[in-house]
Structures are given as structure tokens and as C-alpha cells.
Amino acid sequence: MLDQPLSPRSAREWLTTLARYRDPSTPRSLFELAVTLLPLIAVWALAWAALSVSPWLALILAAANGLFLVRIFIIQHDCGHGSFLKNRRAQDWVGRSLGVLTLTPYAVWKRTHAIHHAYHGNLDQRGIGDVMTLTIDEYRARSGFGRFMYRLYRHPMVLFVLGPSYLFILQNRLPLGLMGQRQYWMSAMGTNAAIAVLVALIVWAGGWLPVLLVFLPTVVVAATIGVWLFYVQHQFEETHWSRAEDWQIHDAALEGSSHYVLPQPLRWLTGNIGIHHVHHLYSRIPFYRLGEVIRDHRELAEAQRLTIRESLSAVRLHLWDDPQGKLISFAEARARYGIA
Numbered sequence: 233m234l235d236q237p238l239s240p241r242s243a244r245e246w247l248t249t250l251a252r253y254r255d256p257s258t259p260r261s262l263f264e265l266a267v268t269l270l271p272l273i274a275v276w277a278l279a280w281a282a283l284s285v286s287p288w289l290a291l292i293l294a295a296a297n298g299l300f301l302v303r304i305f306i307i308q309h310d311c312g313h314g315s316f317l318k319n320r321r322a323q324d325w326v327g328r329s330l331g332v333l334t335l336t337p338y339a340v341w342k343r344t345h346a347i348h349h350a351y352h353g354n355l356d357q358r359g360i361g362d363v364m365t366l367t368i369d370e371y372r373a374r375s376g377f378g379r380f381m382y383r384l385y386r387h388p389m390v391l392f393v394l395g396p397s398y399l400f401i402l403q404n405r406l407p408l409g410l411m412g413q414r415q416y417w418m419s420a421m422g423t424n425a426a427i428a429v430l431v432a433l434i435v436w437a438g439g440w441l442p443v444l445l446v447f448l449p450t451v452v453v454a455a456t457i458g459v460w461l462f463y464v465q466h467q468f469e470e471t472h473w474s475r476a477e478d479w480q481i482h483d484a485a486l487e488g489s490s491h492y493v494l495p496q497p498l499r500w501l502t503g504n505i506g507i508h509h510v511h512h513l514y515s516r517i518p519f520y521r522l523g524e525v526i527r528d529h530r531e532l533a534e535a536q537r538l539t540i541r542e543s544l545s546a547v548r549l550h551l552w553d554d555p556q557g558k559l560i561s562f563a564e565a566r567a568r569y570g571i572a
Contacts, residue, residue, distance in 0.1 A: 243482035250514035253521045261316050272300040279446045294446045298453025299501040305334045306503030306519050312342035313515045332426040335400045339419035340407045353484030356476040360409045367552045372571050386550045396455035464543040465490050465508040469558050485512035490538040509536050
């Protein structure tokens with residue numbers, strides 16, 4: 233990852249500049265919705281039709297369609313940040329409706345994601361909406377079984393293979409973390425009911441095969457890509473974590489989020505979410521304007537750059553090392569601190 237300094241402006245001082253990009257265009261937003269949703273439906277229909285030719289062909293088409301579902305999630309994500317439409321009520325209904333396709337209850341996700349934005353990088357406020365990350369001292373204080381469980385949690389098979397499907401297919405069915413509030417139960421149960429109706433209609437029209445070989449593969453692939461993106465956006469070696477007394481929200485937003493450099497068409501399919509340092513600093517910028525920001529401001533374009541090749545090495549980073557101010561691997565923790 234390139235270690236490029238930002239301009240002399242502080243993270244807070246960037247806010248005035250970034251505010252110029254915050255206003256969404258309703259025609260542009262509706263266009264982005266159409267060119268994402270219509271292809272998603274069309275490829276689903278094509279995969280369904282392909283079932284009569286080859287189940288494998290249907291599966292391949294459905295899996296590839298996961299990329300369009302990732303972009304649908306980015307649009308839902310922008311709705312949650314209030315950056316997609318100027319009309320808040322219409323925006324929330326778009327978010328709720330898309331949540332049926334992404335298997336994500338909109339109000340629940342909106343609240344937990346807001347908590348993530350509000351406290352990211354604060355070592356004393358970890359929990360909801362984050363990938364669990366222990367400090368060296370916290371890991372050392374765990375029992376042998378506790379260390380084993382943390383190692384299991386951080387294993388790539390759990391984080392990127394089993395975890396995404398569990399998160400979107402099972403965990404999202406309950407408003408975990410917000411169980412005591414009626415509005416989030418309504419969001420979760422309302423989304424569950426709509427998903428049940430959708431699945432029932434698919435079964436009624438074509439049996440269980442379209443569910444198993446068309447609908448679910450798209451969801452699983454999208455969930456896997458989404459979790460990977462979220463991981464590399466914050467779990468890189470020189471990310472930013474600090475204790476509450478030293479934590480500053482704007483510094484943590486800008487310095488604790490990567491600029492994941494993706495080629496086209498991946499940038500388009502992932503809704504520019506790789507420009508995550510800008511998004512975290514000013515979340516009201518519509519996803520389709522994030523490219524304008526790094527085009528206009530080279531300092532931001534060069535900051536926290538993470539290539540695809542570099543992102544692969546981030547998988548081996550597991551523990552936050554306070555003295556060094558960076559994430560390190562279990563192997564380095566063992567060599568440096570003698571803990572296994």
C-alpha cells in the first residue's frame with residue numbers, strides 16, 4: 233500500500249470541500265437504479281430459462297449476477313445515508329424494497345451501519361457493524377479456548393466463505409443488537425415476510441430449482457463480495473485505531489478507511505465503494521459522485537491506496553498492535569510478543 237501523505241489540510245478541513253459533492257440528482261439516481269435493477273432481473277430471467285438447457289449454465293449466470301446485486305446493495309446503502317434521493321420518504325421506500333433482494337432489513341441495517349460510522353476506529357466503542365478485531369493485550373488475556381475461537385473467527389474460510397452466507401441468510405432475519413426496539417423488529421419481520429412471499433412466488437412458478445440454482449447463488453456471491461469489500465476497506469495494515477481519549481471521528485474516518493483501487497468495470501459494479509476513505513469522511517456524497525472527488529483532488533486519490541494484490545495480504549492481519557499502531561499477523565505477534 234502506498235504511504236502517501238494527505239494535504240496539509242486536516243480531515244475536518246476537508247469537509248467544506250467535500251460538501252460541494254453532496255447533493256444527489258434525482259434523474260441520475262433513478263437512472264443508476266434502472267441500469268442496475270433491470271439487468272439484475274434480466275440475468276435472473278435468463279438463468280431461469282437456462283435451467284431447461286443446463287443447470288450448470290443457470291448456476292454460472294446466477295453467480296455472475298451477484299455483481300449486480302452488490303450494486304443494488306450499494307444503492308440501498310446510499311438510501312440509508314440519505315444520499316440517494318432528495319425525498320426522504322421515497323428514499324426510505326427504495327431502501328426497504330431493495331432490502332428484500334439483498335436479504336437485509338433496511339431500518340436495522342441503517343441503524344447498525346450508522347453506529348459503525350459513528351465509532352469506527354474507536355477501540356473503546358467496538359461491536360455493532362464491525363469485523364471483530366482484538367488488540368494484542370486483549371488476545372493475550374484470553375484463555376486458550378478463547379484464542380482458538382478468535383483464530384477460528386478470523387480464518388478466511390469463516391470470514392469469506394461461511395460467514396457471508398450466515399450473515400445475510402440467517403443473522404439478518406433478527407434485529408441483533410437492537411432486539412429491544414419495536415421498530416427494528418418490524419423492519420426485520422416485514423423484510424422476512426416479503427422475502428417469504430418472493431420465494432413462494434418463485435416456487436409456485438418454477439419449483440425449488442430456481443430458488444436453489446438462481447436466487448440463492450446470486451445472494452451468496454453478492455454476500456461474499458460484500459463482506460470482502462467491507463473487510464479490506466478497514467482491515468489493512470496502516471488503518472487507524474485509537475482509545476476514546478485520543479480518538480477523533482474525522483481522522484478515524486479518513487485514515488481508517490482504504491482507497492481500494494479497482495479496475496473498470498469492477499468500480500462501476502461495486503458502486504465506487506472502494507473510495508471508502510472519502511465515503512467515511514462525508515457519507516452524504518452519492519456513490520456516483522465519489523469518482524468526481526478523487527478526480528478533482530489528487531491528495532485524496534493517492535491516500536490509503538490499496539491494490540487488489542495488496543489487499544490479498546490483508547487476510548493475514550489479525551491483531552491490533554497498539555505500540556506499533558498497526559494490524560499484525562498471529563505469526564508476528566508470536567515472534568514479537570511470544571503469544572500464540
